[in-house]
Amino acid sequence: MISFYPGPSKVDENIPRYVQDAYDTGILSINHRSDEFMELAKLTVIELKAKLNIPENYSVFFVSSSTECWEIIAQSLVNSGSLHFYNGAFGEKWLKYTEKIRSNAIGHRFEMNDKLKTLEPELDTDTICITQNETSNGTQIHNYQIEELRTKFPGKLIAVDATSSMAGINLDYKNADFWYASVQKCFGLPAGLAVVVCSPKAVEKALEINDTCRYNSLPSIIKMMQKYQTTHTPNVMGIYLLNRVMQDRKNIRFIDQKIRNRYSMYSALLDEVSLKHLVENKEVQSYTVIPVSSDIKTISRLKMEARKESLILGNGYGNLKETTFRIANFPSIKMDEITLLKNFLLTHR
Secondary structure, three states: EOOOEEEEEOOOOOOOHHHHHHHHHHHHHOOOOOOHHHHHHHHHHHHHHHOOOOOOOOOEEEEEOOOHHHHHHHOOOOOOEEEEEEEHHHHHHHHHHHHOOOOOOOEOOOOOOOOOOOOOOOOHHHHHHHOOOOOOOOOOOOOOHHHHHHHOOOOEEEEEOOOOOOOOOOOOOHHOOEEEEEEEOOOOOOOOOOEEEEEEHHHHHHHOOOOOOOOOOHHHHHHHHHOHHHHHOHHHHHHHHHHHHHHOOOOOHHHHHHHHHHHHHHHHHHHHHOOOOOOOHHHOOOOOOOEEOOOOHHHHHHHHHHHHOOOEEEEEEHHOOOOOOEEEEOOOHHHHHHHHHHHHHOOOO
8 A cells, every 4th residue: 555645644755664674783772871872862953953053052852742832831831821823724734722721822814825924912922833834734934924924023922833744845044933743744754753943042931931830841851961861751763763864864955855856747637637626826836745625526536446446535624524535745756656646636536
């Protein structure tokens, strides 16, 4: 089966070899307080910064998942309030979860086909939260828009959900303060690990608020990572696999171009087979998650017939489940696999 599901998605083709290497070298049994683990964590951070163009003065942390980051941000970076701009299900879920922890979370919804439109802050909010790549509907906020947000709100922290884009497109990390992504999408890894990228400003804010009541409070994470350790027994296998995948990848500039080229190919293909991209405004279409829209009968038929040919199309999300399917355009998916999907759509339209 070839999975085009947008997470968990198809893993890197070298994962079996990496896992065998981890077993053979004893990585799977190392103590997370050992010199061996600290060296692994250090080298993984070095690889991430080099391959993803992360500023040298930014910090990199490892946690369990992107959803855990909602809690970390609410507890460790929000004091007077947070402002959430969202246009889809995951941005809204982030807001709703934050509301359970902080009563002063404010949501501002914008439409799927609209570009991000920011508001003047009505309240003294600490942190602005945006979903750079909305997995549920296949939209994105571009680097230049995040830069505009930074210019408009220079005193605020900016937190960014980059779950379906980090390691797939070239993000400009200097324009925000807290970036996070789970690894089961563009990193091409099994689920169970998330990468956090923090600016010096976010680190300073976390230490100022100094919430240390939870095992994974950001100040505790910062303290432990100074010696390349984690607050908890980490996913050592996940960190090792992350290290190996990043070692073998080209710089994100080259990955980004490949993803954009494939996105253009998919756009042309949808026109050719008389299927519609869910998002009509090309300026906000995601490069990494492509939602295909049609009537319920057609969507159901295509998903069923694709599975018969060992192709797994991603279900639509939430209220879009029956009228869309989603195609992951992630780096680990090979061109010959995309060709199989292309030929399937051409012959089953």
